[in-house]
Amino acid sequence: MNALLIVCGLGFISLVAEIINLKKGLHIAIVLGLVVAVAAVIGDWNTSATFFNNMLIFDPFSVAFTCLIIVVGIFWFCLTSPFFIGESHQTDRTALIIFTMVGGIMMVSFHNMAILFLGIEILSISLYVLAGSHKESFFSNEAAFKYFIMGSFATGFLLMGIALVYGATGSFDTSEITMHIEGHKAGLPGFFYVGILLMLVGLAFKISVVPFHFWAPDVYAGSPTMITAFMSTVVKIAAVGAFYKIFGLCFFSVQMSVLPIIQGIIILTLLVANIIAVYQNNVKRMLAYSSIAHVGYMLLGFISGSVKFEGILFFYLASYATTSLIAFGILYAIENAKGSTSIDAVKGLYNQNPFAATCMTIALLSLAGIPPFAGFFSKYLIFGSAIEADHIMLVIVAVVTSLVGVYYYFKPIIYMFSPAQASDKLYLSAVQKAFLGMLTAAALLLGLLPEWIITILS
């Protein structure tokens, strides 16, 4: 809880900083503030408490996800200093990012549908603006506008779903909803299930699964690269966390009614996202599809209903966020140097900056699920629990599609190690290097010692 307040406070500080012109130290202050927030989260470790009349709950799940959001946020801030320094509206951007994180934390710690909705809106509205934060770029504007229109559309469904569920159960409080469902299993009205389905649609849009994913590639590709990184890490953690809290916990006893639909969504997501990614010539766009595909794998774990799923999901998100931050961080540096994120821009990266190429290779290998990196174990655990739950067909689809994944993840690797045309060097600042190195080490460590993370939540 304290962490949420600290992060909120950081948001206000950055707004005030604009007024009183204190831009210089802001970046460092925010990072330090986030570190304090992490400390506050760790203080709440293994406790469970509700706040504001059961509006928010900080149980081990929320605490762990909050911690992940903030830690990833810290790494994100450290990798993106050029995005703030020397650009206009530095404080506005900072504040928006911070508020996005506030929304994200609310999404993983809500105990009331109203807070879920508030969290999603705080997160989304900030993101709409951030997507358009390269005001002079046509693509950035387009991304913001598309995101806004489609996001509002999806929010409508979510809100309608919440309303219907309220109508059927008489409460916004998640545990009361759960109890009501348990008590009236046979007598739930038909519109309750419509409500669940509409909520599923709304959240499916937020976690960007097929066929509600169309916004994602365009928005990811059009937004400034580091905003894309933010979307595919912090935002993804929050959205998947919220999805789990709704369908894995709150609607647990009626899960059966949505399972066939989620299975269909998984198959579509894995096939479509992985296959389209094959044809992409823009690394950023490829990573966008990759991010859609990874949600498909996470959902596969979700439907297997393993008792360890919370731990596995947490591990999956942690390893995905780690590797995805590396990939985007380096892509951002390449974009700054060469003005493009196309596959040709990464050509010869090994000659230009061996360190960056090594980190990027490890990140891509991990995303592809090659041992011994983190991505291998996250997929392995998911597949293992899905096989235990007898979803053999789905696992076959997942394995085949991750084979397809190897193709598009290896394409940039091959380009990176092929000889460069121009001999210009790629510059990384010491801070970027240090944090990329730490993330890469984490990608390796998570792969070697997955139990450390999984046992946090089991």
Added chain:
Amino acid sequence: MVNINVLITLIPLLPLLGFLIIALNVHKISHKKSSYLACGTILFSFILSITVFTHLLSLPADQRVLSITLVSWIQTSGFSADIAFLIDPLSSIMLLIITGVGFLIHVYSIGYMHDDAGYSRFFSYLNLFVFFMLLLVMGANYLLMFVGWEGVGLCSYLLIGFWFKNHDYNKAANKAFIMNRIGDLGLLLGVILIFINFGSIDYQTVFTNPSEVEVTTLTWITVLLFIGAMGKSAQIPLYTWLPDAMAGPTPVSALIHAATMVTAGVYMVARNNVLYALSPFTLQLILITGLATALFAATIALVQNDIKKVLAYSTVSQLGLMFVALGLGAFSSGIFHMATHAFFKALLFLGAGSVIHALRGEQDIRKMGGLKKLLPVTYITFFVAVLAISGIPPFAGFFSKDEILAHAFAYNPFVWGVALIASLLTVFYMFRLFYLTFYGTARDEKQTMDHIHDAPKSMAIPLIVLAVLSITGGFMNTPEVLLGSSWLQKFLSPVFASASGIEIHHLSHTTEYVLMALVVALTLVVIGIVYVQYVKKGHVPAGEGRLTGIQKVLYHKYYIDEFYDIIIVKPLFWISKTGDTIVEALAIDGIVNSMGRLVTGSSNVLRKLQTGSIGFYIFIMVIGIIMILTLTTLTGVAGQ
């Protein structure tokens, strides 16, 4: 005192460290530094091995087992393997041989390789080899042994093909590698069978209750393991790689293809003596294979003219003799002969290397002769080695060979007879080689002879040390009939204790004396014949064209290589080629490529859905929502 476990751990780690440092700086490091580093690490390992050995000696005989687990390596349900070392009398003897002889050969290489372009690369491989070899003998489970086993095979491959610009050498390296793969497959299957039947791959677990497993299974296991040993220790039918392996630099031949790696098979069988003791069939098989190899290789060596080839066939033959000992259940005799063989065969190779070095690469003994005066150190040390391998008392080979012959006689006089013939043939070709090289008139071009010089210090010292060992090495196991105490046998007896079930026949002292005298007398007769033929008459072997009959067959090594070529290599190539053109190109490539095309094609189609138009996106979303609602209503999932 430092913890003994730390010392044990350091033994293999030091050569690894040396390898890493040299290999990572292979282009930068100076020759001097890399040789000091390589020799230094091995010397240190040797000192540590002595420390561990003396520590072992200080323990009571029945407690001489140190096992340490470093890390848990693989841990899954039902299978576990640790990185763990087992030090017992057997592995401690192996450690001493590997690091001791290894160190001498490292030092020798400083002189031998001094102007080679790949100097540092050579030392890095050599260190890597020692590391893997140590892993092989120290590993406390089959998997770790297998890692070492494969590792030494890799180093052998790298070092045979060390001068990789020569295409024939690469072929020899490939041959060695591929032939060893056949054996390794057997070993691997054996290990898998062990795991299936014992539920563990840990030596100590497996050896505790071997009789719980059926004899048939045990026979399979032991035969498969022995197939592994056939490959690594160059036994019939997998021996033809070893003579070709002489393409490597001579120190490599001495270290890998005489003293250590090729004896890994002997070590492995001895290590598994508990299993072998329970499968008499395999012991018979080992005995017959060893006997056949010993005789067969010795006959080929009779007419070879390449100094290293003779020694190579001699190694094959001597390894056969060691397997005879193992097959008789006389495990400690096998290990004893392995130890003495390591000394005199390494010495022979190093001596041959010194000759080759002096003659600037000449290996044909027909072009040598008269080197006695020119290369005094090499001459004397080589002479010691020849006496040792011929079994002249009191040189090392006498004791170890005599022990095997005695066991053979006690088992069956026929086995003894064959083994005796093999060892008399050994005497013949060794003295033939010796006389042709050092006696008579110089047959090489004048040019080389004028500039000839004996081994430099770094080469001479290992020669001398090995010569001393070849003289005295036999005394570590002097039999009781010769007023000794059979020290080695007693030292090793805890390891082979459970194998004592095999009946080892004992001879009366009188019989032993008679046999010894007979063997020595026959040896002297053979030496006399060789002396007359090659020194008195000054006979020089004829060229290939003028050979006839049996000599021609022997010269061409019974045409075994040609035979394998027709029986195995050619059909294999034919199958590969047919497979390549039909199965690979049409079926597999076709399927794989069309799968790829399917994916890229559908990718191209699907990506067109991403039109960029918001209206279209929302349209699809709405379709999706309608589908979901319809399907749910139709299937009636909701409400269940």
